[in-house]
Amino acid sequence: MKLIEQVSLWCREGSADKVYEVDLYEVGTDKYVVNFRYGRRGATLKDGTKTASSVDRPNADKIFNALIAEKKKGGYQETGRFSATQQPIVTRTAPTVVKTNQYSDKKDFILAKLREASQPGFKDTKWTLSRIIWRVGELRISEAVPDLTKLAIKSDALQQYCICWALGRCGDRGATILLEQLYLAAASKDFVKRIALVSLLALTDETKKNFLLDSIFQKLHPDMQAAVLSGKTESVHFAFNVGIAERKMTYEVLEDLYLLSEKYAYIRLVVVSSLQVLALQPGIFKYIRHIYKIAEFREDAEVFATIAYRFEKQNAYFRQSRWGGGAYAPGTWDWINDTKTEMNKNNSRLAFSNTTKEYFVRRSWRTLRTLGEDQQSESYAKAATAFLLQYSDIKDKTDPRQVTNTWYEWNSRSYKTRVTHYPAFANCLNLFSILYQNSSRYELKKNTKAWRFKTNSKPDTLSTQREEAFPEHWDKHPEYLAQLLTDSRCELVHEFAVKALRANPKLSEIADSKFAVKLLEKEYDVTVQLGLELVKQFYNPQNPDAELVSLIVKHPKQFVRELGKQWIEAQPEYFASQTFVFADLIVNPYEDVWEWGRLLLSKVHLTEEQAQMLIVKTITELLELNPNDPQSNTIAEGAGYTLVTYFISLLQDVSLEVVQELLQHPVPMVQVLGAGILVKHVTPVTEFPSGLISSLINSSVPQVRGIGVQLFGKLPDSQLLASQDILFAFCTSPFAEIRQAIFPTIGKLAAQSPEFGASFIKELIPVLQHKQEIEGLHEDLLILIQQGLTAYLSSISSEDAWIMLGSRRGTTQRVGFLVIRHTISPSQLSVRDIIKMANHELLEVREYAWAIYTQQISRMKQEASEALRILDVKWSDSRQFGFDYFRKNFTADDWTPTLLVSVCDSTRADVQQFGKEVITRFFKTENGSDYLLQLSQHPSQNLQVFATNYLEQFATDSLEHLQKLELYFITVLSQVNRSGMAKTRIFNFLRQEALKNEQSATLISKIIARQSATMAIDNKAACIRIMYDIRKSYPTIDLPLTIKETPVTQFVTSN
Template identity: 25%
Template sequence: MRVVRAARLHLKEGASDKVYEVDLVENDAVAAPERFLVNIRYGRRGTILREGSKTAQPITADAAAKVFDSVVVAKVNAGYRRIDPAASFPGPAGEAESREGGTPAEGRDGILLARLASCRRGLWPEKDRERLLWRIGQLRIARAEPDLVALVRDIGPAGASYALVWALARAVGGKAAPILEAVAAETSSVVIRDLARFALVSPLMGAQRRSSGEEADLPEAVARPARAGDADGLVAALTALARGKPLAVGPALVALGRCAQDDAVLHAGLCAALPHLPARPPYLIGLRRLFKHAEMADDAGLFGATALRLETAKAMYKSGAPLVYSAELRRQFVVRDERGGPDARIGLSSATSLYLKRRIWRALRKRGEVGDPAFAEMAAGLLLRVRPEDLGPRTVSTLWRRQANGTWGRDARLRGPLATHWAASQLLFRHARQARPRSGSATFFLDADTDLDSRDEAFPDLWSARPDLALRLATEGRIDPVAMLGLRVLRADTAACAALDAAAIGRLLGATLPAVAALGLEIARERLARGGADPDLLAVLVQARFPEARMLALRRIEAEADLPWTNVALAFALLTSAAQEVGAALVPLARERGLPAGVAGPLAERLVAWLRAMPSVLDEEAKAAIRAMRGSLPLLWPNNDMPVAGHDIGALMAHPAPEMIAAGVALLALSGTDADGLPAEQWYALIGSDSLDVRDAAIGLLSRLDDERLRRHADHILAFACGPSPVLRKAARPLVKRLVDADPDSAAPLAQSLIGSLFRTAPDDQFVADVVALLSEAMPRELAALDAGTLWRLLQAQAKGAQRLGAVVLAERAPGLFSVRQIARLGGHSHLSVRQWAMAAYLAEPARFQAEAAEAVLLVESDWPETLAFAESHFAAWPEEAWTPDALAVVTDSVKPEVLAFARRILRSRLRPGEADAQILRLLEHPSPSMHLLVTELLTAEAVASEDAFARLVPLARIVMLQVLTGRTAKDRMAAFLKGEALRSRERAQSLLPFFADLSLSGTARDRNAAILALRDIADAYPDLETPLVRRPSAARPSPGSLSEGAR
């Protein structure tokens, strides 16, 4: 007899404490199908149970199973509950152990093995059996092998279920490889076949692992980027496949997952491509299967990529709705007609999305609960995939809650950036006191922001056991919470921090999170403080992004006399660092500490290997490092004896990146190889390159040619010297000097060409300085031979370049080169050196300038304050006889207020009595109001004796008298003078009558009164002249005595 199934039930209700046991028994001595009985035992707990049977005669297995289930269900409905772990009875589990020669399993594994044995003996419901097999595979119970193999033998490979394949792959491993091959060959289910095929190529098989081989269902358009590990190419190929053959997308993804199991390049490319695929048909089926396959194989990278894609996907429609409008497809669908088929156009309902979120976390949680070492690796695979663009907005809402005192109050609820990332939030904040997870919506709320320094992560012990993963999280985490998780684990493990090598510290220093980099710097500082200077550690410090780390390394290198050139790694780090402080430190280090002969070869090999390993497209960091290396190498090999093979140089010069070509040319120059051996077309390719780096390196190579061979490239050198690149202009300057020294006859036309370029618009701000420096260094004789006309043209040009060259040349010339008038004009030049030269000329030859005072005083017209101040002080010291009327006329003709102020001072101090008449004629036409007062000072009858002078005075008088609220003194003087002139001459009185008539209408009472009085006096003096005044007799005033009595 054999117990196939058993159930133990218990009922405690009031005083009742009853037990009910049901056994499905097989009489294995009977060969007929009718050999099964259902027996029962019942009674009070602790007493001898009464026995009975539900089958009077033996029946078949199916009938017995139905009777057994009906009895158990009836008792459960009556209030009984099952108390039996199905492993509480003896069975084939012990027999299996004995067959293996071991001890019977105990605890959880023993219970599951006993259930598995029971499952084999009896007919379990399919759902229960699948759950049991899934759990055995999940726990990887190796002792389940005999029963699992026997189960496959019983039902046949074609009948193997999904969970059975899962259990065989995970629990049995490589021993199950033949069975899995049979299942893959015979099963009719595509899902089960794909799972078995994936298991066969996964690491689960150990030594029996099969090769993925050529996948027949992988289209060539997809296979091509797959072989190259091109993530972008994979996305493009799959997108094109989805448009043309949508039904082939799912199989292609599954095939890619299989191929990636033994191809690390494809694995990395596929993991990078999956987050960019939409979680929509036709990709959705493939993504889900890849997730399940990765979960089975504990493939952390593939699990993380697929889990993130499924968790961040937005549901396509709401579950339960019969009709769905898809905004993506812009049409409405009947869900029942569209869902489930291989060519379905809608998928991922809200219910499926929630299921997948929970499934992802459950897969991790189940591993964590049993202490599975794979938990940390798979969790890290997910966390390392979370990108900043996957995060949501941080929002705060308010909800009503019952408080501790029983009242209702408002509480803040935070929806953080990871709120919808159910698995990631559980991993990072599971034990946070602020955590408020909502499993119904798979949303992780918080009462407040979490403390990133607190160990709130799920299963902290499992994380602590993997400091290597903590290092990855800290250095590769793309979001702060992930990086801080790794940082917390590392900080808590001092032994792990002490065991970090220089490369690991370098990874910490290169982290994007400042706190992680600070930890790396702290560890490095402590190690350097303890004693010896580890060259490898100094190398990673030199390459660090933080100036503090680089300066720490440079100070230590400076303190160690045998460093840095004795260590290849450290020397390489210094030569390839683009930091300015490192480049500045290289100069004294190379000068004072020469490169040992034994290190030169290995260092050159290391540099060449580094260069040759560069990809076809360089990033900015690599470009900067190559440029730094090119600038540093001449310091170590000043004699051009760097040991580099010709084929390495050729490979570098054939690289598509211009920076690599420039590096090859630089190595060619430093290697001592005869540069003249390069073919002419290659020379032209280098010199005519569009890359500044290549042309710069080509100039360095040209400098090694002798004068004769250099002359062949004269046109290109001159083009560099006048070209748009400041770096090339500076580098070509010595070569131009060599060309001129070798061929003096070429200097004059070259100088004229360069001078002509200065009259044109400069391509950049440094062009003028570079060309002027080139002319000064390479052609000083030609500059000294420039005639006065050319020099004056340079100085007066509008082009700033020409002006600058003129200023440079003028500094070496004597004042006699130009006339007094020209020198005075140079006092207003835009270049300070020119103005200083002009002022020095005035001081050097005062007699010359006083002799031509009318020209010399033009210096006051300068717009520059220092020149005007010099002019005023210098001219004020001139003797009185130097101030000729023409010189005075020049200063008084100015319209600048500061010059007019100087002119008034000069006129008052230098104007001789006999010259006032001539000056008044000029001043009468001066437009500046500031000169009006001076005019009234100089007004005399003799000054305006001529009718021409008087005619000029009248318009100026109108200007002066009609000013509003200003010029009071000048007005009074002018009115009095004109009144006197009118009373002195009838003709002038007649010409002034309109003037005084207009002035009598002035709004200023003082001016109006003066005009009326002048008109009265003119009328008295010349009664025959008609004036606008009308004389009226004044009214007689009555005397006080004539007033009437009433008026009094």
């Protein structure tokens, strides 16, 4: 029995896929039968026949076609057709076991597996049919297309998906009929239709492809259609954003745009940029997932890597257990029991769980690894490059860290500690998988989410060995390593690419001078060093590349600039003739180049023509500086200094139009150069263009304003003297540079015109007397007065001077002191004025007062009572000066009891101590009573104790003194817990005096009786003792004391 023709039909009834196969067999010469099989897809099909006995070919064809037409009318669709004239018969045989080692390569093995799996009764837990089909697509085995076509009829939806995927990648256009049928079949699942469409686009001719793309285009919203047809990326991006914001479109449009980007290339940028930022959340994630799978199919490295990076770096939208179960819906926190069912809904509240995230991270690396293992060198290198370009130091670099774990080990009965070190970028799993899969330093432990240093590896150890996955693929395609070096912003990637390129013998084939220069432009030392080595190879001293040298001397890394210096120093005269190279030494952002270039200029002889050309080139470059470049101002500063220092003689006659261009440039230091040229310009100030000086003065650049004022000061003196109001405005300007620039002019005019000087300083005084509204104004005016107007201080009245000295503003005080010091003789100052200065907060004022004291000793002795007031000022250094001064200069003849006691009358402890010191030094017996009486009136405890020293000598046997000291006794004895020694001395003194005569006893009894009622127990005993002694001696004196006789008890002893 020979199979002549076979047609496979398919339809969906409810949720079931139904299959119907019609076969035309030849059973003999001109004898044919028509058989059929039917049933559910994946189940054993039931057999039947439409011919009870054989018939001829025309009748057989009629029966065969009628049955097919009947089934199609009932909803079946044709999914496959076989004809013996096109393909040899495949005879079904019993399944055989396929062993990998029986075949020379993977393709043979997979083909054998596919044919084995196609036979009834196939079972293999490792190599499922879906996996085999997928591997066919991965390996692009075109020989498997017929087998896949046959399998499509009997397969379930998942297998159909894999078959469509594989057919599209195998590249056999003969599969388009089946793919189109699956794409158009109503029974096909949506995900099968999507991959069938993608495969069709990959296989069909241009006419059919355009038809399919046009059908996708027609699905777009009219606004998006118009944007696509505009041919502008910005219009498409705008339409996408607005359409989403206004809910005219869903995120499905992104998937359509990705498919359309094959025809409209400018759409691709919209897709890629959107994929980089869109959140992985419900309503968005599923379409990003679709694009991910399409990119995987197409091996679209950029899009695939972009999405894979997002999957790795984006946080999961929600979390659930690895074993399934429910989860909370973010935002609402509603509990969802069946997350799988929820995510299959069109309006699902869930998407991109933690388990989904982990799956896609693993799948992304698996896809890369498969390319590498399948020896698809270019595909692997291209995809890995796209992956590596996703990472950057700014976005992804983390600090190295270490984790310390401590546990108790029962066997050793001790604590153990393990320190785990994690490198930078440790959580970038795919980055490390590509760069360090074969590393002896790093490892990724199972079920962990970060790479770590191996236990025996030190964190600061660098490896000189190749550590990346599949180094052989990189060796075959070094152009991708070169792309990494030119495009990557990740240091780890640069270290890898440089190491791999250095080991590649093809480096010289792909590296040229342009590539070397690109490497020099990178920020990583390892890359720049490689570029520098290449540059040295390409540089020819016999024919120096001046443009290359110019680039190198401007390089941000000093070790690169040093090479440029070496080349120039080797041929200074040649490079001197290359004006633009020398101009780049001047117009340079780096100070070491400025200094070296200036030294070179002092050694190299430039002709006047060369110098003029250099000036023109330098000024031209300065005028071309970008005001938005942060280095521009630094460049202009260094260049301006070099030009003014080395070429001022040639700059003096530069066209004023050029100078005005410099002054109008937005970079501040370029304006400063222009203003600096004006200062030295041969053109007289009076011949400057109208408004030029005023424009300088009104400039926003401080240095330019200052130079403008300097130029104003060069006007004729007569014109300046007539502009006193302008000069005053400059002196009080809110800009310090204007104030300071006009000072020399003011000093010059004041020296020439005393009338001007006197008038001008008077105008300044009210400004100094008022609160400073402009920071630094008072300080600058003080400098002006000190440097240019000192001769006119006498124009200021002494009243104003003292008012300013008493001001609360330091600068105003200094001006006041300046006036006093220069206009008032010390002999004209009263002692109180001098003491006022000794009590001033400014040290220089206090020191001036001390100097006057030192110079006028005799005067201070004559006015001693006033001079002693210096001891009561608030500044301790002035008081100390006073102590030393009076110790040194005042003798016993200069101290009177009144003066000595007046010192003690101070409320300051240090002054009181000094008073006691001078009293004891210059004590005179005849003045003892006066000291006692006056010191006893002082409220200080120390002086009260000090006064008790004079009681026995100067108050004994004197009722008059006792009467005068009565208040002193009461005051001291009334103090609680104070003056213990003074109280003891007073009690002893009063007891002695009370027993001498009745008058004294009467006075003292009143004092003691009063105090006894208020004193503490210890002092009360002293009072009682004194009153007891007075009662014994003078019984008639009234005292609050009753003496009781204590009875004596006699004891009689018996014999």
